[in-house]
Amino acid sequence: MTERTISMVEALREGLREEMGRDERVVLLGDDIGSAGGIFTATMGLREEFGGGRVWDMPLAENGVVGVGIGAAIGGLRPVAEVQFADFLLSAMSQIVNEAAKLRYRSLGQWSCPIVIRAPYGAGLAGGPDHSQSVETLFAHIPGLKVVAPSTPADTKGLIKASIRDEDPVIFLEQKSLYHQRYGVVSDDEDYVIPLGRAIVRREGKDVSVITYGAMVFESLFAAEMLQREQIDLEIIDIRTLQPLDIDTIGESVSKTNKAIVFHEDTRFSGIGAEIAATIGEELFEFLDGPVIRLGAPFAPIPAKPSLEKEIIPNAAALANAVRRLSRY
Amino acid sequence: MQDVAAEAHIHRLQESFNALNYSAEETLDVYGLMLLARLTDEYLADLRTKGLMTGGVSCKGHEAIQVVCARELVVGTDYTLPYYRDLALVIAMGMPLYDIFLNHLGSEADPNSGGRMRPAHWSSRKLGIVSSSGVAATHILHAAGIAFAAQIRQSSAITAAFFGEGATxxxxxxxxxxxxxxxxxxxxxxxxxxxxxxxxxxxxxxKVKHVVDRASAYGVHGMLVDGSNVFAAAAAIRDAATRARSGGGPVLLEAIIPSQMRMREQPDIYDPVYGLRAFLLQSGKLTEAADTEMRETFTQKIEDAYKLALSADKAGIFAVQDYVYADNPAVNVQEHLQTETSFNIEETLQHD
Incomplete structure (x- = not known):
């Protein structure tokens, strides 16, 4: 067993490759994932390695990719469907919400749908209103689905492997600006699997808990460095999966720091932060020194022009300001 | 004129029958299943009229195509994806009448979905009937995916999806x-x-005259059959299944189902059950007495199944969150419902 420093997309590819090698039922479906290797290179080389029978280029219809994938899962395979942008998952909403999520429930477990639906999400690459959205909470709201949003290469690999081995449909969301920019140390142990539903303390601290995920994890770490000079010690929780949500880890942190900020690039209104903040308010009220602050994007689409995009996505400076505000309590 | 048309219909049935090579026993089996479905359908309609039941959709007029399709599908190997109008199909595939009434009563004891779905959304792992939702056409994609999986697994299983023309x-x-x-x-x-x-x-x-006109646009083999002619339908589905099973690719088969009005006004020409009965009587394959006896037996079975289903008090079997995820089925379905419902991937793969 060795450990190497690789990029997030390389870690993803490694996870896919290992699971394909481990289980011949694992097949990949998606647009341009074969010889093209996927628009973000997630599946590069896999068709060459495993053959055309394992990596399938699909007609350009996201609903068809997902619907065929659901059928393939019913038919005994372990499909991993790639949709090129999470925004296009919306074209497959009925298949995901009415079918994949409910198949086990409505058939009393006679039928199930072990599919992974992968898609890049989020801002940072100037994709504009229909290539930059954070859709994770739409899916976290649906009973029957699991929703994963890793932030590091190691987590990406461990969580994609866990998702493929999972018996239920998993929406696996990859923050696209991290693919080629975020490097980390990754294990090549074939059974390096991170169970779904477990948050991780990304940085230990004693003053304020920041509950976050995805690209905002790194803004949080940056803010923590800035605030250290002001003698404010941040604890950063990376939830990693939105459904199921690890309330225990959040609770442990908040009951220690007595201050909580939820922080994501999704809209502040009805983002997963609202759910987390409400739960903290209900269950940890007596521990709180101040209000639970939600930090997210303003209620507007994501513009394409990089300077405008920067303006709408929250960052370390915005978080630092919120922390300073909360620290006064 | 009516008689001439009726005679012509019987003649068409005879011609289709001659081409099919059904034995006398097979012929009566098919009639029996169609009749059982019709009587069950009418019984359900009667319960609805009396306010004793809500929901469910009539299969009246659809019996022929559904029954002959069921006969081509191999239970334990093939996959069947019905829609809500496929009562005759699921009966012919072997779903017990008891389960059908539990389903229509929305009973928690219903092995299809335990009252979680509205009536007529069928599911039986044992019969290869894949759980269907209430959303039109989504299952057609699942059928393509299941058949794709079978192809990858080099299985000879075929997959059949059923739908109305609206879903197209x-x-x-x-x-x-x-x-x-x-x-x-x-x-x-x-x-x-x-x-x-x-x-x-x-x-x-x-805009097209027939749904099947679209088949060539997909490179799919298209077939058009008269849903009132059970023998023509049987021959068509046999060819279609053989083609699909032997690697000849998918088939879009359109069965023309008569309107309810036509069936009422000219049952001898359009009603598949009535027409088949007339043919069997005229050709000496069935006697009035045997027909009456069959009806009485079926009616009794239906009545018994309904009463048994009514008395099945199984409230509180499932907690609301059971089977939302794999890790929260709190009960053993098999134990409670006495039906084989376990999901075993190995078994699925070893079917052939």
Missing amino acids: SEGDFHEALNFAGIHRVGALFICENNGVALSTPQSRQM
Whole structure:
């Protein structure tokens, strides 16, 4: 067993490759994932390695990719469907919400749908209103689905492997600006699997808990460095999966720091932060020194022009300001 | 004129029968299943009229195509994806009448979905009947995917999806047939065209005369059959299944189902059950006495099944969150419902 420093997309590819090698039922479906290797290179080389029978280029219809994938899962395979942008998952909403999520429930477990639906999400690459959205909470709201949003290469690999081995449909969301920019140390142990539903303390601290995920994890770490000079010690929780949500880890942190900020690039209104903040308010009220602050994007689409995009996505400076505000309590 | 038309219909049935090579026993089996479905359908309709039951959809007029399709599908190997109008199909596949009444009563003891779905959304792992939702056409894509999986697994299993012509307006229909055509998967797409989607006539749904006119656009083999002629339907579905099973690719088979009005006004020409009965009587394959006896036996079975279902008090079997995820089924379904419902992937893979 060795450990190497690789990029997030390389870690993803490694996870896919290992699971394909481990289980011949694992097949990949998606647009341009074969010889093209996927628009973000997630599946590069896999068709060459495993053959055309394992990596399938699909007609350009996201609903068809997902619907065929659901059928393939019913038919005994372990499909991993790639949709090129999470925004296009919306074209497959009925298949995901009415079918994949409910198949086990409505058939009393006679039928199930072990599919992974992968898609890049989020801002940072100037994709504009229909290539930059954070859709994770739409899916976290649906009973029957699991929703994963890793932030590091190691987590990406461990969580994609866990998702493929999972018996239920998993929406696996990859923050696209991290693919080629975020490097980390990754294990090549074939059974390096991170169970779904477990948050991780990304940085230990004693003053304020920041509950976050995805690209905002790194803004949080940056803010923590800035605030250290002001003698404010941040604890950063990376939830990693939105459904199921690890309330225990959040609770442990908040009951220690007595201050909580939820922080994501999704809209502040009805983002997963609202759910987390409400739960903290209900269950940890007596521990709180101040209000639970939600930090997210303003209620507007994501513009394409990089300077405008920067303006709408929250960052370390915005978080630092919120922390300073909360620290006064 | 009516008699001439009726005679002509019997003549068509005779010609189709001659081409089919059904034995006397097979013929009576098919009639029996169609009749059982018809009587069950009427019994359910009666319960609805009396306010004793809500929900469910009539299969009246659809019996022939559904029963002959069921006969071509191999339980334990093939996959069947019905829609809500497929009562005769699931009866012919072997779903017990008791389960059908539990389903229509919305009972928690219903092995299809334990009261979680509205009536007529069928599911039986044992019979290869894949759970269907209440959303039109989504299952057509699943059929393409299941057939695709069978092809990858080098299985001889075929997959049959059933739907009305209304569902063919959905994008899922297009995506499914397009994909199935590309990969030549072993899928049967059975369109039961009764000419009206809820209230909207076919003329407001599509410009083409027949749904099957679209088959060539997908590179899919198309077949058109008269849903009132059970023998023609049987021959067509046999050919379609053989083609799909032997790697010949998918088939879009459209069965023309008579309108309820036509069936009422000219049952001897349009009603598949009535027409078959007339043919069997005239050709000496069935006597009035045998027919009456069959009806009485079936009626009794239906009555018994309904009463048994009514008395099955199984409230509180499932907690609301059971089977939302794999890790929260709190009860053993098999134990409670006395039906084989376990999901075993190995078994599935070893079917053939």
